[in-house]
Amino acid sequence: MSDPLLKIESVTKKFGGFTALSNVSLKVHTGERFGLIGPNGSGKTTLINCISGTLQNDGGEIFFDGHDLNGMKPHQRTAAGIARTFQIPRPFHSMTVLDNLKIPIEYVSGIGIGQSEIAEQAMSILETMGMAEKANQETLGLTQIELRKLELARAIAAKPKLLISDEAMAGLTGNEVDEVLEILIGFNEQGMTIIMIEHIMRAVMHFSQRVICLDAGELIAEGKPDEIVKDKGVERAYLGV
Amino acid sequence: MTTVLRYKFELGCVLVLVLAFVLTQIGVNNFFFFAGFAVVQFVMIATAWNILGGYGGYINFGTAGFLGVGSYTAIALIQWSDVSIVPQIIIGALMAGLLGLFIGYFTLRLRGVYFAIATLALAIVLETFVNNWDFVGGAAGISILPPRNPELLGVMIVDRKGAGIFDNNTEFLFFLISAMAIFSVWIARTIERGKLGRGLNAIKDNEEAAECMGVPTLRLKLVATTVSGSLMGAAGAIFPNYLTFVDPLTAFNLEFAINALAMPMIGGTFTWIGPVIGALLLGTVQQIAIVTISSELNLLILGVVLVIFVVAAPHGIVGWFMKKN
Numbered sequence: 001m002s003d004p005l006l007k008i009e010s011v012t013k014k015f016g017g018f019t020a021l022s023n024v025s026l027k028v029h030t031g032e033r034f035g036l037i038g039p040n041g042s043g044k045t046t047l048i049n050c051i052s053g054t055l056q057n058d059g060g061e062i063f064f065d066g067h068d069l070n071g072m073k074p075h076q077r078t079a080a081g082i083a084r085t086f087q088i089p090r091p092f093h094s095m096t097v098l099d100n101l102k103i104p105i106e107y108v109s110g111i112g113i114g115q116s117e118i119a120e121q122a123m124s125i126l127e128t129m130g131m132a133e134k135a136n137q138e139t140l141g142l143t144q145i146e147l148r149k150l151e152l153a154r155a156i157a158a159k160p161k162l163l164i165s166d167e168a169m170a171g172l173t174g175n176e177v178d179e180v181l182e183i184l185i186g187f188n189e190q191g192m193t194i195i196m197i198e199h200i201m202r203a204v205m206h207f208s209q210r211v212i213c214l215d216a217g218e219l220i221a222e223g224k225p226d227e228i229v230k231d232k233g234v235e236r237a238y239l240g241v
Numbered sequence: 242m243t244t245v246l247r248y249k250f251e252l253g254c255v256l257v258l259v260l261a262f263v264l265t266q267i268g269v270n271n272f273f274f275f276a277g278f279a280v281v282q283f284v285m286i287a288t289a290w291n292i293l294g295g296y297g298g299y300i301n302f303g304t305a306g307f308l309g310v311g312s313y314t315a316i317a318l319i320q321w322s323d324v325s326i327v328p329q330i331i332i333g334a335l336m337a338g339l340l341g342l343f344i345g346y347f348t349l350r351l352r353g354v355y356f357a358i359a360t361l362a363l364a365i366v367l368e369t370f371v372n373n374w375d376f377v378g379g380a381a382g383i384s385i386l387p388p389r390n391p392e393l394l395g396v397m398i399v400d401r402k403g404a405g406i407f408d409n410n411t412e413f414l415f416f417l418i419s420a421m422a423i424f425s426v427w428i429a430r431t432i433e434r435g436k437l438g439r440g441l442n443a444i445k446d447n448e449e450a451a452e453c454m455g456v457p458t459l460r461l462k463l464v465a466t467t468v469s470g471s472l473m474g475a476a477g478a479i480f481p482n483y484l485t486f487v488d489p490l491t492a493f494n495l496e497f498a499i500n501a502l503a504m505p506m507i508g509g510t511f512t513w514i515g516p517v518i519g520a521l522l523l524g525t526v527q528q529i530a531i532v533t534i535s536s537e538l539n540l541l542i543l544g545v546v547l548v549i550f551v552v553a554a555p556h557g558i559v560g561w562f563m564k565k566n
């Protein structure tokens with residue numbers, strides 16, 4: 001098999017005396033749909049923060065597409081092809097929905113891309129996301145669901161090789177979840193590798209080709225979705241026994 | 242659209258500059274230029290402040306520090322070897338720009354109120370330094386004698402008997418600060434409408450999200466502090482010639498810091514016209530108040546107006562009018 005797109009080796013992250021991640025290792029391959037589950041507080045977002053660079057891991061190493069991410073700033077990692085959403089949406093609130101998407105397009109594309117080209121690309125992503133009619137709306141007026149979709153749309157606008165979605169579907173209805181899943185699978189089919197963090201078990205199990213489970217900062221299970229749902233450790237972590 | 246329409250802002254700039262020049266040539270009372278200088282200088286300062294504060298959302302309380310560095314660079318150059326005004330301004334801008342880069346590098350990792358406090362501390366440190374620097378007059382201050390007949394590239398600029406372009410120094414300084422203010426507004430507008438301005442806006446809205454969306458936040462903030470700082474430095478470097486007596490208390494006056502943020506906030510911080518309107522309005526009111534009331538009361542009025550605006554019109558005059566339409 002070819003080199004993995006993302007390789008995490010014994011990553012550790014401490015907050016003071018509290019260990020949020022301990023010795024987590026995993027590999028994500030190009031084109032894969034990868035699920036990351038675990039109870040609240042198990043370290044999922046912290047792991048994403050270490051990958052995207054908003055937190056610096058204390059130990060271990062992360063490699064992405066030939067880069068050693070250690071010491072790389074978040075914007076450099078974005079340029080290298082990693083884009084993430086935030087669990088609690090962080091829109092650029094003084095901008096319209098369309099302008100939110102233009103920021104990553106403009107900054108990731110470098111010079112040589114014109115404003116009309118940027119707007120076209122942004123609009124085409126909004127269309128795919130079913131948000132075209134919101135393009136010129138201020139983000140302040142958006143519903144929680146629309147904000148989550150905007151998070152995804154904006155991350156996709158960074159044209160990532162690896163998209164990391166941090167509970168982007170919380171609060172969505174069954175139909176909306178299916179709709180977003182379909183969109184993500186569409187991007188995956190075009191070659192985008194996707195890590196999905198999700199509490200909605202049905203969604204993550206349907207979506208993922210491979211799943212890992214974190215509990216209290218440790219990787220406790222890894223396997224195909226049907227193996228994970230049967231895993232005793234995962235069951236214990238979720239039921240708290 | 243025709244080319245003329247496309248460049249209507251630039252045309253407007255030229256027109257305003259021509260107007261400023263014409264005013265100096267038609268025998269307007271000299272007091273107008275003296276008061277007008279202060280107002281136009283505030284247009285420049287508010288515009289400079291807004292590049293970092295308005296577009297990027299980083300509140301700089303150290304405006305007085307940047308102005309002071311400009312002023313005292315000019316004074317040091319005069320003391321050293323009577324350097325003339327244009328190089329004074331250019332070198333003053335350079336020094337303040339360097340200071341902006343330096344301060345930015347060490348403080349821009351601080352967010353919100355901590356950044357504001359750090360910049361305030363900067364002004365105080367610099368004032369203390371100048372207080373103890375005798376070469377530029379120390380705490381007692383220094384008198385500057387503007388040259389009687391300054392020349393620029395062989396052209397006589399000022400001559401009382403009419404042989405120069407301007408009849409007196411105040412007219413000349415008024416024209417010069419007008420040109421500098423227009424240049425600053427042009428810079429601010431160019432930034433606002435470009436990639437840098439959009440990036441700064443993203444930083445203001447959510448810095449972490451901006452960084453994760455590919456915006457090199459530290460680099461953009463450094464560019465903004467450097468540009469903003471050097472424009473403030475230029476506005477400060479012209480000051481000694483205008484005041485003719487400078488002491489640290491004047492050059493590092495906290496009133497500059499308050500005005501620099503009050504004017505954009507009252508005018509509106511998200512577009513170049515906001516600081517211009519705010520500075521013209523507040524600057525004029527203050528010039529009138531200084532003459533008719535007192536300068537302490539003046540500051541009180543400023544404070545009250547600022548509070549009213551922050552509460553009632555958080556997007557300033559510009560935002561208020563845009564909502565109406």
Ligand SMILES: Nc1ncnc2c1ncn2[C@@H]1O[C@H](COP(=O)(O)OP(=O)(O)O)[C@@H](O)[C@H]1O
Nearest residue numbers: 015018020038039040041042043044045046047
């Ligand atoms: N910046 C931080 N400072 C201190 N503790 C943190 C920080 N971020 C996360 N934690 C703690 O680390 C643990 C894991 O959090 P998180 O990664 O957000 O979990 P999850 O996303 O799996 O719900 C939690 O106990 C949380 O309180």
Ligand SMILES: [Mg+2]
Nearest residue numbers: 044045046087
């Ligand atoms: Mg989380």
